[in-house]
Amino acid sequence: MDENKETNNQELTGYTVAEGHKSGYVTMVGRPNVGKSTLLNAFMQQKIAIVTPRPQTTRVRQLGIITTPTYQIVFMDTPGMMKPRHKLDEFMVETAVETLDDADVILWLVDSSSKPGPGDKAIAKQLAPFAAGNHVILCMNKADLLKAEDVLPRSEAYRALLPDAKWILFSATKDAGRDELLGMIVESLKEGPRFYPDDQVTDIYMRDITSELIREQVMLQLREEIPYSIAVQVDEYSERPDETVYIHATIYVERDNHKGILIGAKGAQLRKIGAAARKEIEELAEAKVFLELQVKVEPKWRQDARALKRLGYSHE
């Protein structure tokens, strides 16, 4: 790196970095449920994004920032790419697609334990222009679920969809494969400045994580359509003088009968959701938490541009 560039970098972001320092934005895209958020949390060694066995858990872009003396990687976790059925889906897909142009490296995650489907083919088409520029790593995740005899044909089937991409077969849940993938990412980065302070790990605030942790419990504890048709708004998050945290949140549902199911007999279901969410929030906040939940019906909010905006699902 020449001296001019180093000066420019410092002027750009205000952080002093060593010669040869690398940096870049790395986005994680792919179909719902392939393990994008799991990989982000594993890289970060802490929970940034909520993870459930259900597809379409992630709704907004999440940042995870790793800083070492020699590089800074800004990971972007995105909602799964699929065919939109309503305005919320449209918002989620746009969120993922918009990161492609911002990214220095694109991680295309697929689930190697199942065959490539039409969804993977559509994404491969969208990524082709980026792969030609050498920016895409095909990350064949969940290798732990893959039978030995399937390894070769399966990885060849995925690689054929995007022949220009670099690739790796790994498990987001296993250290070895992840370390190798991190090595490939760092290799792909260019010299560049630091964008965030050394100790910043995300751009998400406790308030936002809180609403995500409540939504995660609804996704884990309820079935069928309900998890997809709820939104959570934190109305109050206050740290009190005695170092406890008071939180009031509203869970929005689309239908009266969903409200009934969410609350449960004598409020038992809502209490269960609240208790589990509170435990998770306490762990992150490192404080005793009082969590009050209420449920409100907001018909068709997933189709309502104004409701989407109020609930934070808008690009404006």
Ligand SMILES: Nc1nc2c(ncn2[C@@H]2O[C@H](COP(=O)(O)OP(=O)(O)O)[C@@H](O)[C@H]2O)c(=O)[nH]1
């Ligand atoms: N067996 C196995 N399961 C995984 C792996 N990575 C993710 N999962 C699981 O796949 C499901 C979806 O993961 P998630 O990270 O929410 O996927 P996303 O929708 O792409 O963000 C969760 O149940 C994860 O525990 C992996 O490497 N191996």
Ligand SMILES: [Mg+2]
């Ligand atoms: Mg996710």
